[in-house]
Amino acid sequence: MQNRLLALPLVAGAAALALTGCATSSASGDASGDGTIAVVASTNVYGSIVQSIGGDHVSVTSILNDPSQDPHSFESSAKTQLAVSKADLLIENGGGYDDFMTTLADASTTKADTINVVKLSGLDKGGDAEFNEHVFYSYPTMVKLVADVSKRLSALDEGEKATFQDNADALTTKLERLESETADLQKTYAGEKVSYTEPVPGYLFDAIGLDNVTPEAFSEAIEEGDDVPPAALNDTLKLFTNKTVQLLAYNDQTSSPETEQVKKAADDADVPVVGVTETLPKGEDYVSWQQANIDAVQAALQK
Known part of the structure; x- marks a missing residue:
């Protein structure tokens, strides 16, 4: 699947001016203005994982977060672009699933690091076979993501490194339990x-x-x-x-x-x-x- 979430109208006028004034990510992890690390995730799937690790030390914006919304029909807004421009960390699925994240980042000239979960997963081996980019159903991939998010949040706020690691460890344990359950089901089905x-x-x-x-x-x-x-x-x-x-x-x-x-x-x-x-x-x-x-x-x- 390619480019499914890419209905991204141009935002002009006041929105463009807002982006110009907010293009630089805070090196201290305080772009949110309240002392927390500002993270923008393409969907609430990734937003949930960041929130579990960062707790009160992160401010998470999940662009797609409405369960009644068709995730294949996304339209950006000035508010969304502003959030991306102010982010300390961006998380995208990748693999053509949410190309709007690249478009938003390019429009804002943000300096925030981006985690591309498909690349992190290592599941896309290339070749002619159709790649399934829904890697958020892969628990081993989510374990990798948890470790990466913890590392990046710790770099943005070194004082809370132990908190992030403890939360990441707890979440990893839960993910490994899901892996164990599917392994048990495999024995039967x-x-x-x-x-x-x-x-x-x-x-x-x-x-x-x-x-x-x-x-x-x-x-x-x-x-x-x-x-x-x-x-x-x-x-x-x-x-x-x-x-x-x-x-x-x-x-x-x-x-x-x-x-x-x-x-x-x-x-x-x-x-x-x-x-x-x-x-x-x-x-x-x-x-x-x-x-x-x-x-x-x-x-x-x-x-």
Whole structure:
């Protein structure tokens, strides 16, 4: 998937002037003006992780934070650009998922460091294979991110290094527990066939050893917002009418006539539908969100 979150209108006039006056990141980690480290994350998934590590010592702005929002349709504002221009640290998913972060950073000439989570993950090996950029469902990647965030926050506020490390250690323990749970599920469910409308939970499925059999032409078309080839749609529908798969993972934040057809086919065939999202549901942090995803997949596989 490339450039899915890039609807970025030009901001002119007063917004441009505001950016000119706020382009330099504070070296002391006080760009927020209240003594905290200002961090801007592309989504609240990463914002939650930073908040867990930084606590009261960080001010986090998550650009995409509405669970009802289609994350594929993002529009910037002067307020968003101003937050980026004043940030001490930026976090982007990368891999073409949130290119608007690069656009915002370039427009503001910020000097803040940027963590690109796809690059940090090491999962993209290049080549011709389609890369799944939803690395926020990869728990080993999130462990790497926690360590990197802790290191960078400590560099911005050395006096709180011990606090950041303690919080990072506690969060890492929780993430490793999620890894352990998926490893246990793999012992029972490895090889079970499943399907998804988009590869959002792909890394979670991989961790459990599940076999995604969705026609690539279907999920790729949905992901790119293109028309689904009729043959790919028919082959996908057969997964449910023939009860080939144990569950359907359905992206609750995007829909199309084709995904609705597939969801109906799953419902009609009594194949469990597991809703997945690309941003945190209201009231959840990263760990509780992913725990709920694991529990939902397990419950579906047990049916």
